Amino acid sequence: MASNQITGKELRQLGYPEGPAIGHAMRALEGGFRGKSKTFKLDLLTRVLREPALYRDHDHLGPVAEALIGKQERQAHALHTQRIPYAIYGAEGIEPGAVNQMEIAMKLPVTRAGALMPDAHQGYGLPIGGVLATENAVIPYGVGVDIGCRMCLSVFDLPISGLQHDRARFQKLLNDHTRFGQQVFQKPLDDAVLERPEFQDIRVVRELKDRAWRQIGSSGGGNHFAEFGVVDILEADNGLGLAPGQYLAVLSHSGSRGLGAEIARHYTHVAKTQCQLPDEARHLAWLDLDGEAGQEYWRAMNLAGDYASANHHHIHRRLAQALGAQPLAMVENHHNFAWKETGADGREYIVHRKGATPAGAGVLGIIPGSMTAPGFIVRGKGDATSLNSASHGAGRVMSRRKAKDTLNKHAVRQHLHNHDVTVIGSGLDEAPMAYKDIRKVMAAQSELVDVLGTFTPRIVRMAGPTDGFDEVTD
Structure with missing residues (x-):
């Protein structure tokens, strides 16, 4: 029979700080909640942790609440x-909201350097397109919710004419061998990342293993x-071993699915509990890398990044097998x-690239x-002022809501037709007009990267109805 006892380690994993709060919590469970299930106890203590003031007068939980409130007050940080x-x-192309978020981030006590990329727009905490170097601290919202989201490009020695003359075949390949949103493969491919020790060592990760297994090889919604x-x-001289010319290619954009999202949610809550900041900076709460929660998040974040990479490799492996060809070259890079990294001063910093x-x-x-x-396709120049970073895309010029409210599906269809692009899935929130001009974005970062080549989309698969914009309402 499974034990319903809660350990100090489990309380620290919930976000309880070292000190009296843990001891008070253990005594409260023993004195007032003996016989209750472990799930009940963990849920209860999570609620106390989130809003301790509500439990100040509770017969058993009052001392826990007082200890938490005192700890939070002592750990408050000023900008x-x-x-x-x-x-x-x-x-000139960056909205004021994103700049304001970066201004706040640059006032954090742990911040040492930063940069804002030309595709930047407003997000939670650190703006998307924000790069932030901190000392011995990691900010979960500085990483982002979709941990390790990345790009992957496979280049094949196949005739590009098929994309025009046999388009239906390539559409079918994307429909048959990719999954988006709530869709998953009936028989996911095995992967060594699912055997990583983090799935045993870290409670929040352990609880996500089944979900990670079901979703591996699939992509999320939104802009994936x-x-x-x-x-x-x-x-x-491109570093890919490819002669100049044209090639058929597969490009994917995907991340760490539910695994990364839940890791981000959990440790953001822990960070906000342990690190009290003024309201305007509350989403920039950090975890000390010398602490247990910080070390746990670091391991979980790296696992989610490797899981995101595995998702891409499964996508590309399935499509390569369907094409009956092996790629000549692959380019893969991640953001979030x-x-x-070592700074110019020889010191080690934590460099967050949220959408960079x-x-x-x-x-x-x-x-x-x-x-x-x-x-x-780019090669970095190693510019120190940008913290060795560049944009991760064109960046949005319209919010999802504005795109849905202002764009017209008929105009979008005509725009796609004019550019000879077929779209499977998607909606007005991902229409091309919702994005900045990528050529202007690239011009703004010419000192950061060299351009080695281009990728021009022809058949695009995203989450949503399989007949693309036909199901999108005006």
Whole structure:
């Protein structure tokens, strides 16, 4: 019979700080809730942790609440009055809300450097397109909800003419071998990432293993996609071993699915509990990497990043097998992540790239445009002012709500037709007009990356009705 006892380690995993609160919680469970299930106890203590003031007068939980409130008051952090200077690329195309979020982030006590990419727009906490270097601290919302979201490009030695003359076949390949949103494969492929020790060592991750197994190889909704298109290699010295010319290619954008989202949700709550910030900065709460919660999140974040990579590899493996060909080259890069990197001063920093691409010297990446605009295969220049970063795409110029309220499906269909692009799934919130001009974005970061080639979409698969924009209402 499973034990209903709660351990101190489990309380710390919930977000309880080291100190008297844990001891009071253990005594409260023993004195007032003996015989209750473990699930009941964990849910109860989670509620106390979230709103301790509601339990101050409770016969058994009052001491727990008082200890938590005292701890929170002692751990309150003030922002610096002056922000640290940072670089903005393509400032004329960035909305004020994103700049304001970056200004706040640059006042955090743990911040040491930052930069704002030309595709930036407002998010939660750190803006999307924000790059932030901190010292010995990781910010869950500085990483983002879709941990390890990434791009992956496979280039094939196959005739591009098939994308025009046999389009129905390629549409069927995408329908048969990709899954989006709530759809998953009946028989997921095995992967070594599912055997990682984090699935045993970390409670919140352990509870997500079955979900991770079901969803592996699939993609989320929103702006995630898999598409066939044409790669134009422009430079002979491209690091891919490809001669200049045109190639058929597969490009995918996907992340860590429910695994990453739940890890982000849990540790954001823990961070907000342990790190009290002024209201305008509350989403920038951090975890100390010397603490147990910080170390746990770091391991869980890296697991989610590797899981996101496995999702892409499954997508590309299935499509390669269906095409009957092996890729000549692959480019893969991720964003929504934090890296340990050495600064110019020789010190180690935690570099958060929320919707930003690593662009260290010689590092390859792919920066997508939109359904009707090219993506760019790039090589980083290692620009220190940008913290070795570049944009992760074109960036939104319209919110999802504004796109749905203002765009017209008939006009979108005509725009797609004019660009010879077939879309399976999607909706007005992902229409090309909802995005910035990728060419202007690339021009704003010419000092950050060299362009080696382009990817032009031809057949795009996203979440939503399989007949694309036909089911979208005006």
